[in-house]
Amino acid sequence: MSVTLDSPEQLPPAYRSTGGISRRAYRVLRRERAAQVGASIIVLLVFVALTAPILAPYPAQGRGVADVPARDLAPSWQHLFGTDHLGRDILSRVIFGARPALGVSLVVVLMAMLIGVPLGMIAGYRGGWLDETLMRITDLFLAFPPLLLAIVISALLGPSLYHAAIALVISWWPWYARLSRTVTQSLRQAPFIDAARVFGVREPVILARHVLRNSTTPILVQATVDLGTVILAVGALAFLGLASQPPLADWGLMVADGRETIQTEWWISTFPGIAIFVTVLGFNLLGDVLRDVLDPRSGS
């Protein structure tokens, strides 16, 4: 054959394989301090959420059982974070509070992605009137102040964590629609999308196989950071009494609990507040380094 072959030993090692996703993750974890801190926080969070009944020193109080004689105790060896107005151990409640925090943020972000990403992709790929229509609908939802929405929903349906989640999903999906639309629009021009069309690949398959898989990086990075932001938002809603209701251990609710006595019994608001801060920080740091892990081209 007149065609010259690259023999195996001449395969340019400069194009060494960057490895699969696990190898990249390992490499990033080893090198980036941000990755190490972020990952540690999140792993800790998940662990705490999963083992709360075992981990908490006063699990019953974590769930809400009161112990009024022991109320308003400052931090001590018996109650590392002190007790609240109903005598409940704050450490235990902070531990239990990881559950609704993690749970609701996962649900909200997942639902927002499930609604927003497909809509954005279709709008971005097709363009034209479909794009216009979908974007106007998106604009409509974006214009709703999330807080107002939460108030309306809790007024109609009664305040609870689930209803707060619904309000947040409605407020959040448009951001994913916009993000995936932008990413799709830039991908649409790519030669490899043209290639798929020339091969006769059908549009839904093109969207799923080529567009979606090449959009994951920016969307997942956004989602990771959003996990933290949602926790903040839920915290705010809980603080206002629009989300979790007592006696549920919810960080936002706990901060609200102690707000009148912040000068004297500072520990009641402060420790759950720190929990929120650390959690959001962890997700933000993780989001920063996630791109390097997800993109097959990085590294080497």
Added chain:
Amino acid sequence: MSALLEIDDLRVDFSRDGRVTSHALRGVSLAVGVGEAVGVVGETGCGKTLTGLSVLRMLPDNAHATGRISFDGRNLLGLSPRELRSIRGGRISMVFQSPGTSFNPVFTVGHQIGLVASKHLGTGKKETERLVSETLHAVGLPNPDSVMRFYPHELSGGMLQRAMIAMAIICRPSLLIADEPTTALDVTIAQQILRLLRRLQREQGFGVFFISHDLDLVSDFCDRIAVLYAGRVIETGKAEELLRRPRHPYTRALLEALPGRAEPGASLPTVPGTVPTELDDAPGCPFAPRCPLVTELCRQERPPLVDVGSGHTAACHRSDDL
């Protein structure tokens, strides 16, 4: 011809996390005479662009350069950042491949060219404007006074490339480094730009360091050609002579692979294998694994770059057989 620029044993290494990850340039030695156009050719990864960037010390942070680059009696590699800034754009300037990306999109073309002039020549506002207008006219742009007020996106590729050349020559440099200046342009526009450069070179007398992967183009424009392979110079010589009778098998392979020199439809002669990577440090000639004339000596001992007659140099043990 006295040397305007002399590069002596330039070596550039890249490192990451304290380890050297590549030997990009392995001892490049080149000279550009006053008013001379030297073409630096090679394939992707040979180090030609890196050599050009090294002259202006525009290397990334993780690059380490050793050797000597003599210009105006000084070693450019040893200059302080302040001294370098006065040279860049003033005594030595550069023209890049993609004119669009060299201009800031939010400022007018005239403003950006004017900045170069006022910075190096210290001219006032009116004087700068006049100079910019003159230079734009010199590069063949019609209505220079109105072109000056255009934004980069309002100019076509050819016009923008002319504007970039204007920016490069406004301070009358002694050396112009051109990195693939016509690769992104249409054939007819590229021809115009080359003619323009030739004319300006004759009028102003600057030397040109012309980087390209296109042997044909470089043979038209340049007086002398240097061929790079895997971070080393493997042949230099006068343009016509090097093309007529190359003295290194790699140069010959490049020439024979050009479709323009073969019969239509005929199989083009090629060489097997790929360029060695930037970490390979095997003894012997870097081209040995692919060379049709290879001998045992070639594999053991790296041939030095020697004179093979009237200023023509080649790094090959068998250059006499070519």
Added chain:
Amino acid sequence: MSSALLELRDVVKLYPVRGSGRKGASIRAVDGVDLAIPAGRVFGLVGESGSGKTTVARCILGLTPLSEGSIEFDGVDLSAADRRARRALHREIQLVFQQPAAALDPRMTVDRLIAEPLTTHGLARGAALRERIARLLDDVGLLPAHLRRYPHELSGGQCQRVVIARALATDPRLVVLDEPTSALDIVVQAQILNLLVELRDRHGLTYLLISHDLSVVRHLSDRIGVMYLGRVVEEGPAAALLDDPRHPYTQALLASTRGRGSASLDASAPLEDELPSTWELPTGCRFHPRCALREKLGRPAACETIDPERVAVSPDHAAACHFAGGADAGPEGLRS
């Protein structure tokens, strides 16, 4: 020519222009193109930016709908084809891209990339699929070790081989080559050109080669068409057209090629001005503002007023210039 595999008749493609302050204006990217390519031949389409050659390719490949005119492949009108016929066309007409790395999904490995055209048309599965992929790899000169790699782990030449393997997967009859080697180094370019020639011979392919590089076009083509601002201004057998170009634009292109020696840069330029803006087409012959021949002939009025027809220089060589037959030729009564 009913034996033509691909035939374009008066193809027009307009792009509406918005926001330029002109209502209803449009860019005539392709403005009346006639072309015929017989089976088994290579047709080279030459032109610079704005010539419309890429748009012609996109229309043939079905990536862009036509505004007017017709394209027939093996007698089947592309725009009239039903779904089944169109799916068949996706197998029969394929494309090799200019930027090889960009033409491959960066998230897919080589084996999935080559499998895609086969699985899309249900041409092979399981063991038969693997065997077919192995044969395609061998055809283009790649190794099984390349199968597990991502595009960014391959060199430019290797990427291009993957693109070619994909194009061949469905046994097409017509392959559109859009600047197949302009992004490649000299030696790699030679390898790919050799590969393209060999594949054409082995599989009996027909090529439409689009390029601005005349040396590549000359090397591969049987017939050449030169495009300028949406029209084919000259067409003929490769050797005849390159040796004896009859349209001033073709002459200017040839005079702009590299490798003709240092003196070529000192002679006067073949073309000084830039392309005119695409929606203000010159009157009459679209090339007249830049035409050296018009200057030489003292600016005959015909150039500015009459759009030239194709003048036959020989039975299979034609140029759209009033004076293509020689300086004495020209429209009746309008010689200057």
